[in-house]
Amino acid sequence: MPAALELKAVHKSFGKTAIINGVDLAIEKGERHAVIGPNGAGKSTLFNLISGRFAVTSGSILLNGEPITGLQPQQINHRGLARSFQITNIFPKLSVFENLRCAVLWSLGYKYSFWQRVGGLKDVRERADELVGMIGLQKRRDTVAGVLSYAEQRALEIGITIGGGADVILLDEPTAGMSNTETADAVALIRNVTVGKTLVMVEHDMSVVFGLADRISVLVYGQVIATGTPQEIRGNKAVQEAYLGAEVE
Amino acid sequence: MSAMFPWRRLLVWSAMAAVMIVAPLVFTQGFAVSMLSQMGIAIIFALSYNMLLGQTGMLSFGHAVYFGLGAFFAAHALNAIGANTLGWPVSLLPLIGGAAGLVFGVIFGYITTKHSGTPFAMISLGIAEMVAACSLMFPSFFGGEGGISTDRVVGNPVMGVDFGPSIQVYYLIAAWCFVCMIAMFALTQTPLGRMANAVRDNPERARFVGYNPTRVRFFMLSLAGFFAGIAGALEVINFGNVLLMAFIGGIGHFYGPIIGAVLVTFLQSALSNYTQAWLLYFGLFFLVMILFAPGGIASLLTLHKPAVQTRTFGRLLLPYAGAAAAAAILMLGLVALVEMLYHLETKAEQVGTVMSLFGRQMDTATAQPWIVAAGILLVGGVLLVFVARFVRAGWGHVTVAVNRAKGI
Numbered sequence: 260m261p262a263a264l265e266l267k268a269v270h271k272s273f274g275k276t277a278i279i280n281g282v283d284l285a286i287e288k289g290e291r292h293a294v295i296g297p298n299g300a301g302k303s304t305l306f307n308l309i310s311g312r313f314a315v316t317s318g319s320i321l322l323n324g325e326p327i328t329g330l331q332p333q334q335i336n337h338r339g340l341a342r343s344f345q346i347t348n349i350f351p352k353l354s355v356f357e358n359l360r361c362a363v364l365w366s367l368g369y370k371y372s373f374w375q376r377v378g379g380l381k382d383v384r385e386r387a388d389e390l391v392g393m394i395g396l397q398k399r400r401d402t403v404a405g406v407l408s409y410a411e412q413r414a415l416e417i418g419i420t421i422g423g424g425a426d427v428i429l430l431d432e433p434t435a436g437m438s439n440t441e442t443a444d445a446v447a448l449i450r451n452v453t454v455g456k457t458l459v460m461v462e463h464d465m466s467v468v469f470g471l472a473d474r475i476s477v478l479v480y481g482q483v484i485a486t487g488t489p490q491e492i493r494g495n496k497a498v499q500e501a502y503l504g505a506e507v508e
Numbered sequence: 509m510s511a512m513f514p515w516r517r518l519l520v521w522s523a524m525a526a527v528m529i530v531a532p533l534v535f536t537q538g539f540a541v542s543m544l545s546q547m548g549i550a551i552i553f554a555l556s557y558n559m560l561l562g563q564t565g566m567l568s569f570g571h572a573v574y575f576g577l578g579a580f581f582a583a584h585a586l587n588a589i590g591a592n593t594l595g596w597p598v599s600l601l602p603l604i605g606g607a608a609g610l611v612f613g614v615i616f617g618y619i620t621t622k623h624s625g626t627p628f629a630m631i632s633l634g635i636a637e638m639v640a641a642c643s644l645m646f647p648s649f650f651g652g653e654g655g656i657s658t659d660r661v662v663g664n665p666v667m668g669v670d671f672g673p674s675i676q677v678y679y680l681i682a683a684w685c686f687v688c689m690i691a692m693f694a695l696t697q698t699p700l701g702r703m704a705n706a707v708r709d710n711p712e713r714a715r716f717v718g719y720n721p722t723r724v725r726f727f728m729l730s731l732a733g734f735f736a737g738i739a740g741a742l743e744v745i746n747f748g749n750v751l752l753m754a755f756i757g758g759i760g761h762f763y764g765p766i767i768g769a770v771l772v773t774f775l776q777s778a779l780s781n782y783t784q785a786w787l788l789y790f791g792l793f794f795l796v797m798i799l800f801a802p803g804g805i806a807s808l809l810t811l812h813k814p815a816v817q818t819r820t821f822g823r824l825l826l827p828y829a830g831a832a833a834a835a836a837i838l839m840l841g842l843v844a845l846v847e848m849l850y851h852l853e854t855k856a857e858q859v860g861t862v863m864s865l866f867g868r869q870m871d872t873a874t875a876q877p878w879i880v881a882a883g884i885l886l887v888g889g890v891l892l893v894f895v896a897r898f899v900r901a902g903w904g905h906v907t908v909a910v911n912r913a914k915g916i
Contacts, residue, residue: 361706
């Protein structure tokens, strides 16, 4: 069985500055995988390469064994990969429900249709309302997304990401900037919505990483210096030197 | 979106239909009927433009292209009907214009929608220039500077309707206008229409939920071209006022462009009867709207919704009346100055420096009327600043009431 997501010798340079220096990574189906590393290690860039936001300089990326290198973001999305953003990236003028409706339309096959009334599409409405419930925003269903609290917008961000039913989910710092209780809620939400899916996430909060991840990759200066279970990563000398020593008490 | 039957919407549309049917019976002068016809066309065109600017966030300077090409194809079709080489009812002529608009929307849309934002605006401008240049290069099709003339009274009359009298033309336009309004509104309620809003607000996120923003823009532009072509077929009107209409009405609201189209057409037709300086007033009006109500008239109406809901609108009435009076004085002074200046600059040589203004004779060569007008302008301005305080106080009451209603 091919890996859910596989990176082979991926390089990315901006001008002469190399950000990603040959990353090899294989993430199995159903795995929850965390990418950690110090600021500027290239974690977000890695996500941008996988999701098609940036083109790789060299190397290849495979989704379920099929190459997705060089595809447009929407084409990668159609092949079953969805991502969230570190900086909240929603439709601020649309309501919570409408945001989620936008996220499900394509996957339910409506594409660019202009001959159907969207209000009359029962499957779209039910799926969007199910998502509203999953992210716990029932009371905010018809509120314009731009006025939601930060934690609510982060929840909506996750809702939009999983809305299309992709089976590989990339979450970029889903709990950044949250209080402890908000983080606990977010972790429960992520655990809940990624059941049966493959999850890759970038995260700085070590309690989240060690609580959620089956395996962890450590990215330093654009290279993966270690990949393994949380126990293996904790015990890895190179990781402690490069990164963990400074942040984990 | 509630699953219930939208009674309220039905009421709005019925009211609109009733107004369109009754309007020419109330305003019976020939001038009024032709103006109402223009309004109908302007509404279709402005709404089709709003599909781009308001719904999809595309600032196009080339939308008149689809209107114009729709008009030319329709004109040739009409002449062919007249020459009996084409069997097609005149009442369905707009479909030909629409088809032309759609075809060119597809062609030009394919080129222009690869870009968005400012590059799109610039390329759309380029296409408009290109088509304008073509109109002089291919006189056999475009009729050169004279254009092509047509006769609408062709084909067989259906139940006595031959589109000779302007009232019949009005009802044809009104019917098309109504159908187009409903069609364009319905479009906003489809998956494409909703994704157009999503692309407008955040094109990047739209990509990551599976939609290609370029494709969404392309479809919206093609369909907008279709409706613009219908408007073009209904009548060749002045170019260039589309952008203005969308702004004055309010680009974020579906009904906005309708308000704008009606108002602009009215200003154009009515104001130009009274003064040569109407373009200046028109420009000033546009400027004031952009400065003080950038969301357009529709947004001004929306702004007052909470005041009406909390029953505090009464608090605003008196301050508004005061502000209106002050603004009227200000405008009186301004209009007097502008009219005297126009008279002095453009007419004084032929008819002398004496002119009649607001029913009074005045000599624009003397200082007195200038001083009086400037004085009125100044008094109006000072009053307006003074009254603004009360308007703010009134809004203070409204805000308190709104917050109380929200439980804050």
